[in-house]
Amino acid sequence: MLGYILRRLAGFLPVLFVIVSLSFFMMRLAPGGPFDQERALPEQVRANIEARYHLDEPLWRQYLRYLGEVAQGDLGPSFRYPDRSVNELLGLGFPVSLTLGLCALAVALALGGTAGILAGLRRNSFLDYLTMSFALGGVSVPNFVLGPILMLVFALGLHWLPVAGWGTWRHIVLPSVTLGTFYAAYVARLTRAGMLEVIGQDFIRTARAKGLREAAVVLRHALPGAILPVITYLGPASAAILTGSVVVETIFSIPGIGRYFVGSALNRDYTMVLGTVVFYSVFLLFFNLIVDILYAYLDPRVQVR
């Protein structure tokens, strides 16, 4: 196992090198720069700014400089927020995005899991059709439509929750439901399918014949088998949720990485865009490694090599 982990870690380096290089050149060869504004800057001011950020050097030298800095974990200064470094901004935003992502994941599993189990147990009942219609709606409603609707109903209409912002647990509810719904819908469909597969098998009949309560049959005997597809889906789903809060952060004015990312994309803030990409790449590489290790523990059929 240790050998496997070390080999995977060593494999990160070429992957990161490719990502950093590709991103750097894609970013720099595209037209438009961080200091292009509607009104052109005076020549001298522009030259000074470019010298300050080494933008006047040849591209290959800037590339080598950037590689060197990234290798030391320094993602450079942000062009958009001149007194902040990219590292600082990511440090501020990541805990927020992570909290939001984890809450959304919890919503997805709780909501989707429950709906899927109920629908699977009462196949072709009204409840089944209802939850599956909701699930189909859930994968078709974009979160930028759902978010404002929830905001209108629960914040502006009923005054139960704050409209936007970040700070208390009450601020987290609407964004995490908005973010989690799509995945809840998917989890519901997977759980239902898994449930249908398992519930007709002989060991369930045996469990019932033993005289177990229905709750015990479902939760202890059927569920572990039924959620296997969900567990397989959980890896990519968590990765998507934890990094996918960009739109939701924009709607609810949440100070997470996503908002900085969009802001920097619109301003062509080279270092911030590259820094965020590098940060997410490292995060995802480690995340996927952990997921693979966990799979090996959860499912004895999976062997890590």
Next chain:
Amino acid sequence: MPQSIPVSSMIEFPAAAVTLRGRSPLEAAWHRLLANRVARGGLVIIVVFTLMAVLSPVLLPYNPKVDADLLARLKPPSWIHPFGTDALGRDILMRILHGARVSLGLGVGSVALAAVVGSFLGLLAGYAGGRTDLCLMFCMDILLAFPATLLAIAIVAMIGPGLRNSLIAISVVSIPFYARITRGEVLALKEREFVTAARGLGGSARRILLWHIFPNTLPPLTVQTTLAVAFAILEAAALGFLGLGAQPPTPEWGAMLADSYKFFTSGAWWAFFFPGAAIMLSVLGFNLVGDALRDALDPRLRT
């Protein structure tokens, strides 16, 4: 579910096979698809939106640059403006009709691009093998490590916002899926007898790939494609919403939402509701057909 098979059905089996003989597997799948009420609903939605996209530029010429009417800002739905007007006094129905071309165009166009490039890379990797295969799949694995939404935003962030760039970004996201599915199919197919036979008859590599292997990789790609269009429409709208996709005044549904969601919460629901409904319905249509298509093409997966 294990069930005992009644004897009568076993006797009828050959008869059923005889009636089916006249149909190709594709026809059979098509009939199964049409027999599904949900799928018919989805097909109707897709046809309606496609007609909107194709016909509105012809029947209702529209110039988004001169449509603003500042005297009619944020007017609720009425006879003159059935869907109301937006913050610049533009007719929302008109913009939605013309937005169909932009949004569906982005969805279908990016998937088509991804399918062509992805299948090509998959064919190449699967047939060439060796170092080519290794290199290509290494790149595909890197792309696959990123969740789709993040990857699309990151690509647009790097190459710059805009309609064309968002199309590129969304299609890059789907390329690895096509490449991997096609490669897998090619690896299985190239060991089959009919490929060996074609090679034995002196067929060139290109001919074998295009005429013998490629057609057989299509069925598994069909389902993928329908669902991918639904996803691409969503992604395109998300990019538009963030201001990274289509730029104003292009009538793109996501960008329309971004313009109007501030007013949505202050009472002007129509400017937000109708573009939102257009996105939802079109995505729903492709999702319904995609799901039904999966059931029709592969009845084993039926749930």
